[in-house]
Amino acid sequence: MRVTVTGAAGQIAYCLLPLLARGDVFGYEQPIELVLLDIEQAQTSLQGVAMELEDGAYPLLTAIHCTSDVNKAFVEADVAILLGAFPRKLGMERRDLLVKNAAIFKEQGEAIRKHAKEHIRILVVGNPANTNAAVLAQYASNIDKKQITALSRLDQNRATSFVAKKLKISPEEVKNVFVWGNHSNTQYPDLFNGVTNRGPLPDWLRDEKFLRDEFIPVIQERGAAVIKARKLSSAMSAANAVKDHLRDWFLGTQDIVNMVVCSDGSYGIKKGIFFSFPCYCPGNGTFEIVPHFPWSSFGEPWIERTKKELYEEWEQAFTALFPKSSL
Numbered sequence: 001m002r003v004t005v006t007g008a009a010g011q012i013a014y015c016l017l018p019l020l021a022r023g024d025v026f027g028y029e030q031p032i033e034l035v036l037l038d039i040e041q042a043q044t045s046l047q048g049v050a051m052e053l054e055d056g057a058y059p060l061l062t063a064i065h066c067t068s069d070v071n072k073a074f075v076e077a078d079v080a081i082l083l084g085a086f087p088r089k090l091g092m093e094r095r096d097l098l099v100k101n102a103a104i105f106k107e108q109g110e111a112i113r114k115h116a117k118e119h120i121r122i123l124v125v126g127n128p129a130n131t132n133a134a135v136l137a138q139y140a141s142n143i144d145k146k147q148i149t150a151l152s153r154l155d156q157n158r159a160t161s162f163v164a165k166k167l168k169i170s171p172e173e174v175k176n177v178f179v180w181g182n183h184s185n186t187q188y189p190d191l192f193n194g195v196t197n198r199g200p201l202p203d204w205l206r207d208e209k210f211l212r213d214e215f216i217p218v219i220q221e222r223g224a225a226v227i228k229a230r231k232l233s234s235a236m237s238a239a240n241a242v243k244d245h246l247r248d249w250f251l252g253t254q255d256i257v258n259m260v261v262c263s264d265g266s267y268g269i270k271k272g273i274f275f276s277f278p279c280y281c282p283g284n285g286t287f288e289i290v291p292h293f294p295w296s297s298f299g300e301p302w303i304e305r306t307k308k309e310l311y312e313e314w315e316q317a318f319t320a321l322f323p324k325s326s327l
């Protein structure tokens with residue numbers, strides 16, 4: 001299996017690459033070859049990462065290739081994990097970030113269309129993840145949209161862990177806590193469908209004041225809280241969530257898991273918008289959006305807000321990619 005990782009000299013990659021090499025993601029019987037893409041200025045650092053991977057003497061890791069050439073990176077790729085993105089710099093507006101990254105994901109989408117295997121499976125992590133995935137899908141136009149996903153599993157893991165800690169139980173016992181919409185601070189973390197293997201969540205966890213004042217803002221702002229504390233964004237937990245997302249997508253799970261996927265119109269979300277939905281993964285790189293989880297009247301305005309943000313992001317990216325003068 002040939003796995004391309006972009007942004008491979010970055011901090012999420014540093015936590016993720018050993019998990020891939022050990023077999024934690026694609027299984028302990030699956031040999032993999034890694035193709036590591038980063039920009040030219042990061043090549044020395046990337047060589048160091050490759051040396052450390054070699055020094056791990058991982059039996060499943062058959063080859064490591066480093067490159068800064070996007071057209072070489074995706075040749076014959078079976079899986080692409082897209083971590084590389086332009087970071088938000090001081091003074092940059094959200095829109096500037098969106099436009100900068102739209103250009104990167106356009107280029108990578110085109111390279112995937114030209115060079116990757118047709119059955120490739122793609123996970124977008126670089127922010128703004130939902131809209132980057134939508135841009136990529138436009139340009140990787142020969143790839144079925146159901147082969148392109150983005151990461152919201154970190155948000156689901158954060159919300160699940162929050163509930164487990166409150167109830168003093170293991171996160172494994174908490175199911176169906178979902179995070180809907182955009183991977184941004186408009187996401188809607190939802191406890192109305194949550195259960196434990198002892199039964200429904202207690203009423204106090206669905207109290208509207210508690211949800212509004214504590215649970216929802218803590219989950220929405222968790223990434224910012226980690227940045228404030230570490231002076232760096234989440235990397236260990238992000239790599240762990242990438243592992244969970246890919247393992248479940250490839251090897252299957254009985255749990256209902258959050259994935260950002262292309263809307264087919266489910267839940268009234270416009271077709272083509274990449275939205276975090278609850279998904280069922282039977283295995284082999286397939287998923288189905290699970291259609292029947294209610295939002296409750298409490299959830300509706302939150303969903304409207306995240307949906308509106310995603311529609312606006314798509315408008316902005318689309319306008320930048322296809323300015324009126326070029327149409």
Ligand SMILES: NC(=O)C1=CN([C@@H]2O[C@H](COP(=O)(O)OP(=O)(O)OC[C@H]3O[C@@H](n4cnc5c(N)ncnc54)[C@H](O)[C@@H]3O)[C@@H](O)[C@H]2O)C=CC1
Nearest residue numbers: 007009010011012038039084085125126127129151154238
């Ligand atoms: N969806 C999610 O849940 C999460 C998303 N993220 C996002 O993931 C991304 C990566 O995070 P980190 O590893 O912490 O960042 P980082 O800044 O440590 O690494 C990013 C790497 O990408 C590289 N890069 C930049 N442009 C590139 C291009 N065009 N092609 C290839 N590589 C390129 C950089 O040189 C750098 O080595 C960021 O956009 C971050 O905001 C982070 C945490 C969670």
Ligand SMILES: O=C(O)CCC(=O)C(=O)O
Nearest residue numbers: 127154222223224233234
């Ligand atoms: O919050 C950010 O801007 C970067 C990291 C991230 O997406 C997260 O921790 O959820």
